[in-house]
Structure formats: structure tokens, C-alpha cells
Amino acid sequence: MKRLVVFTGAGISAESGIKTFRDSNGLWEEHKIEDVATPQAWVKNPALVQEFYNQRRKNLLEAKPNAGHQAIAELQKYFNVQVITQNVDDLHERAGSQNVLHLHGELMKVRSSGYPELIYSVKGWEVKMGDLCEKGSQLRPHIVWFGEMVPEMDNAIELVQQADIFIVVGTSLNVYPAANLLDYASAEISKFYVDPNPDLVYNFADIKVIKQKAGIGLPDLADKLIKELFN
Numbered sequence: 657m658k659r660l661v662v663f664t665g666a667g668i669s670a671e672s673g674i675k676t677f678r679d680s681n682g683l684w685e686e687h688k689i690e691d692v693a694t695p696q697a698w699v700k701n702p703a704l705v706q707e708f709y710n711q712r713r714k715n716l717l718e719a720k721p722n723a724g725h726q727a728i729a730e731l732q733k734y735f736n737v738q739v740i741t742q743n744v745d746d747l748h749e750r751a752g753s754q755n756v757l758h759l760h761g762e763l764m765k766v767r768s769s770g771y772p773e774l775i776y777s778v779k780g781w782e783v784k785m786g787d788l789c790e791k792g793s794q795l796r797p798h799i800v801w802f803g804e805m806v807p808e809m810d811n812a813i814e815l816v817q818q819a820d821i822f823i824v825v826g827t828s829l830n831v832y833p834a835a836n837l838l839d840y841a842s843a844e845i846s847k848f849y850v851d852p853n854p855d856l857v858y859n860f861a862d863i864k865v866i867k868q869k870a871g872i873g874l875p876d877l878a879d880k881l882i883k884e885l886f887n
């Protein structure tokens with residue numbers, strides 16, 4: 657089977673009711689990154705940080721995967737599909753995608769602030785100050801904050817290098833090192849970028865830009881790729 661790598665950002669979950677970050681009304685218009693999504697914020701006001709992620713979790717529990725997530729899961733019947741996502745939601749998994757690498761962590765998990773190898777699934781949406789790991793350290797969101805290392809980056813690069821087809825969906829390509837992933841795809845393979853408002857700062861010479869929402873653009877693209885397989 658051909659290897660298809662799909663690199664997703666917040667835009668793929670927009671039609672599920674999850675806010676993006678940098679669109680108008682995006683999360684970073686309502687919250688300051690430095691107050692809620694940095695290691696310094698966690699030191700200064702951990703309760704505020706917990707509350708920010710509690711609200712994100714509450715919102716996620718009410719959300720469902722959309723036609724974009726489903727199209728990617730459907731492609732698994734025809735391709736060896738690997739999802740690399742910047743998203744911390746679990747909508748790819750809930751749509752049925754089996755191979756999902758989360759570059760920026762996972763909202764439905766927490767980890768010990770003292771023993772980072774201790775990672776737990778969250779039941780419900782609320783994690784409070786005073787909720788501790790089995791060794792007595794405070795639990796923190798299992799999120800890669802601004803200024804922290806991206807531990808999965810090397811694995812993601814390797815997957816992109818092996819891709820036969822590469823699809824980018826719903827990302828403004830503003831955040832590094834994740835945005836660098838595009839540079840690792842082979843020059844010979846087919847590349848697509850599905851986004852209603854694509855970032856065209858990038859050199860898209862060899863990328864087909866599909867200027868549509870994920871819920872429309874991805875099912876169409878999936879049909880096209882499947883038809884090509886049988887021609």
C-alpha cells in the first residue's frame with residue numbers, strides 16, 4: 657500500500673466546533689499565549705492554566721468528528737495512512753484513524769509535573785490543583801507549550817520523508833518546528849494543501865492548493881485519490 661501522510665492543524669476540527677487559534681475569533685484573540693500556554697504561565701498561575709485546558713476539554717467532550725476527519729479514516733482502506741497532527745483533540749482517533757502522532761500533546765491526557773513519564777487519561781473534563789500523580793506530584797496538561805521541546809518532531813520528520821502522498825490540512829503554518837515538516841517531503845511526490853484561507857507565504861510551487869473547508873475539500877480529494885488508484 658502507498659504511504660499517505662496527512663498533516664493537520666486546528667482548521668480540520670473547526671467544523672466540529674473547536675476554535676482555531678489565529679482566525680478572527682480564534683483562541684489567541686481571547687487569551688494571551690503567555691498567560692496560559694507557556695512553562696512560565698504554569699509557574700505564575702497554574703490554576704488559570706488548568707482552567708484554560710479544562711474549558712478546552714469540556715468543549716472537546718461536546719464535539720464530534722466531522723466529514724474531514726472521516727474522509728481521512730476512510731482512506732485507510734486504500735492507503736497506509738499516517739496522521740501527524742498539531743491538534744490536541746482526539747477527533748482523528750474518534751473518527752477511526754489508527755496511526756495518529758500528536759506533535760503538540762493530547763488534551764485528554766495529563767502527566768506528572770515531577771515524573772514526566774507518568775501519563776494518565778483524563779476522565780471527564782476537569783483537572784484541578786491538588787490532583788496528584790501516584791508519587792505525589794501535581795498533574796499538568798499533557799500539552800507541548802510554547803518554548804518547550806517538541807519530542808515527537810524527529811518521528812514526524814521520518815514519517816514525512818517516507819510519504820508517497822502528502823496532504824496538509826487546516827493549518828496557518830505559523831508555528832515551528834511543526835511548519836518545517838513540509839520541507840521534508842520528497843520533491844517527487846504529490847502534495848495537497850486543503851484550507852479555505854491558505855497561508856501562501858510558503859513556496860507552494862509543487863503543492864496543489866485546494867481552497868476549501870476540510871469537510872468539503874477532504875472527501876473530494878479522498879474520492880479523487882481512490883479513483884486514481886484504480887485507473
Ligand code: APR
Nearest residue numbers: 665666667670676677678742826827828829831853869870
Ligand atoms: N477547514 C480547513 N481549514 C480551516 C477551516 C476549515 N473548516 N477553518 C479554518 N481553517 C484554517 C485557517 O484558514 C488557518 O489556515 O485553519 C488554519 C488555522 O490556523 P491556526 O489557528 O494558526 O492553527 P494551527 O496552524 O493549527 O496552529 C498551530 O499553534 O497555537 C499553537 O499549538 C497550537 O497546534 C497549534 C499551533
